[in-house]
Amino acid sequence: MPELPEVQTIVDDLNRKIKGDTIVDFWSDWKKSVKMPIEKFTREIKGKKILSASRIGKNIFINLSGGKTIYLHLKMTGHLLVKTPRNRATKCQKNRKDYFSEKVNQYIHHIFYLKSGRTLEFSDLRKFGKIILVDTDKVGEIKEIRRLGVDAMSRDFTLKELDEILDRRKTKIKLLLTDQSKIAGIGNIYASEILFEAGILPSRPAEKILPEERKKLFFAIRKILKKAIKLRGTSDSDYRDTAGAPGKFQEILKVYRRAGKKCPRCDTIIQREKMGQRGTFFCPVCQK
Helix, strand or coil: CCCHHHHHHHHHHHHHHCCCCEEEEEEECCHHHECCCHHHHHHHHCCCEEEEEEEECCEEEEEECCCEEEEEECCCCEEEEEECHHHHHCCCECCECCHHHCHHHCCEEEEEEECCCCEEEEEECCCCCEEEEEEHHHHHHCHHHHCCCEECCCCCCCHHHHHHHHCCCCCEHHHHHCCCCCEECCCHHHHHHHHHHHCCCCCCEHHHCCHHHHHHHHHHHHHHHHHHHHCCCCCCCCCCCCCCCCCCHHHHCCCCCCCCCECCCCCCECEEEEECCEEEEECCCCCC
């Protein structure tokens, strides 16, 4: 599932590519993803100007004129593609790889047609993605949003806030980092990388993390997420950016999916442990 850096990359792209454009039509061949009748959804978004795109945790919002917002959740395999008439019609672009023709970008189930001729297309292999139209001033009332904890890249996420999240919780620190009701945006990939950066074992009880370790953890969260955003996310599986291109953070992963390989710091073999039904990767020497 795309995590905070992937979703932030998409939001930044949308603001750069389609902000100010106008929706003129909508198509879908998988109506289960759209949580209202397609005809009504189409009618309510047609003619609306795209004011901005934003993010809360792993959730994407396209804010429209008229006080409406399209809420999108990419789920396991979803990603958004922005196409122009030119790259939609040609198989290859000069001096650039044609990512749109790759198989992972071919599972198009929803298309927003824009006045400029561009399209915003939702590719989703497993068809678990979700599209909801809400009143902009009621975004905070969406049940999925109400359940979220503090966003990992927001100003509200401070060292003091992290202390409060960790205090008196016996939960393993890796599971707490990926609990969206506590900290929104961090998933399996970045939790492993963050804990390696901070030198903390994923199995440590949260309440046992010492004050100095908490500082390291806080700064590791910011450092890893910022670097991943700069590298346009991690394409561990289906994730692609709005040009259909993979992210590059997977090229510098230090522990995630590197079980059996040498730790980049101490040459100890990286281990894998199942935690919360997900693979967790760590160095038993560098992490305490």
